[in-house]
Amino acid sequence: TPAPWVTINCEIDLRPGGIFRTVMRSPEGQDITNVGCFLEIVANRKLIWTVALQPGYRPSDPTFDVPTFTAIIMMEPHGKGTKYTALAMHKDEKDRNAHDRMGFSDGWSKALDQLVAAAKTM
DSSP: OOOEEEEEEEOOSTHHHOOEEEEETTSSSSSEEEEEEEEEEETEEEEESSSSSSSEEEEOOTOOOOOEEEEEEEEEEEETEEEEEEEEEESSSHHHHHHHTHHHHHHHHHHHHHHHHHHHHT
């Protein structure tokens, strides 16, 4: 979760068909819940999940107010480090634009910067 937002609740069942659910809180106290389903997991290499489906590959609640997207995170050795590739595929242009207005791209980049900073302390 990109600061100054915080994750106040999280549930992860890291297997295909498993749940991911996070609740993020804004500095103003607004909570946003994201619920989705993992599609593919390759240890230390790839995570694919979507909010288009709920756990067990069930259709998402049509009243869910988060733009529909599928995320792909890929990691591969690169020199002395790791190449990280993130792709967000939206259902349509309307959802992509809505997500963009919510600050999705900037937030994802900020969260990655936070992850890199944390990794450097290990």
